[in-house]
Amino acid sequence: MNKRILIVTQDIGDEYTQKIKNLVPDWELIVGKEKDIWAPYANKAEIIAGWKKELEELSLHGRSELRWVQAWSAGVNTMPxxxxxxxxxxxxxxxxxxAYPISETIIGLMLALTRKIHTYVKNQQERKWHHAHMNLEMHGKTIGIIGVGEIGSETAKLAKAFGMRVLGVRHSGKAEENVDRMYTPDELHQVLPECDYVVITLPLTPQTFQMFGEKEFKLMKKSSFLINIGRGEIxxxxxxVVALQSGEIAGAGLDVFSKEPxxxxxxxxxxxxxxxxxxxxxxxEYYTKRVIENIFLPNLVHYLxxxxxxxxxxxxxxGY
Structure with missing residues (x-):
């Protein structure tokens, strides 16, 4: 009888490989990032953890035995x-x-733009001593978190440490701890004029595609900063670019773009x-640990x- 096959297309180390093996001792477990390791087994795999674009051709066909895919990213918009x-x-x-690393990045970008850290780094490289017209604070300001999921909730908690007023937007409109007032997406235009910081933490879906444009930037304060860690196509x-060049908004911290690089x-x-x-x-540094221990292993127990x-x-x- 052929063994059931589970593929992990990542280098997860011996510890996590063994933890998976302990749950499926009779399965064939294939682990490794290189295509040569997992490709020969892809057409017979029942579970795949870590999607690769090549797997669409190898696994999604009439003879496919695939039953469950664990994505290695939060966003799944690039998958078939x-x-x-x-x-x-x-x-x-x-x-x-x-939730932890991205919320840290969000706060880091907000602080850097507010306290001109990026400007001072450039000045340091040029050995230039200049005040750079520093005058802003984050404390007491209003942050609008557009997409209050795991990342947005953690960001709201951190924002409260700065004494900020927190507004949130989520599809359900359901209240959330550390969010002073929650809105639904169709109320976005009510939120934007109130915010000193607008933080996009949304997934890319047909509904969020190009959600922010000229109209939204004009609704924002000229002194406001935009942070986008969601998806560039939002x-x-x-x-x-026009809004930043014309002074419609004060600045932006961007981790994602329409075309990458x-x-x-x-x-x-x-x-x-x-x-x-x-x-x-x-x-x-904890990415693999969290995917395996917090998501994959508990789900695997239920799957079995x-x-x-x-x-x-x-x-x-x-779409999410």
């Missing part, structure tokens, strides 16, 4: 959701893994009021018992 859905394949995301990038010709690179990070806000997976089950109708 329609094919996965049509074949009845369960999909879980890595949502929640990023913003109309050319209109953001950000093209060298982009005017965003040369703007003094912009901080760019290369889609690294979720990078953390024939139960619905309890953690981060993706709703194909919503």
């Amino acid at each position: 959701l329609d094919k996965l859905n049509s074949q009845g394949i369960t999909l879980t995301s890595a949502n929640g893994v990023h 913003i109309k990038e050319e209109e953001l 950000l093209e060298v010709e982009s005017p965003l690179w040369d703007m003094d009021n912009v901080i760019i990070t290369p889609h690294t806000s979720g990078s953390t 018992d024939g139960k619905q997976l309890p953690t981060n089950l993706v709703d194909y109708t919503k």
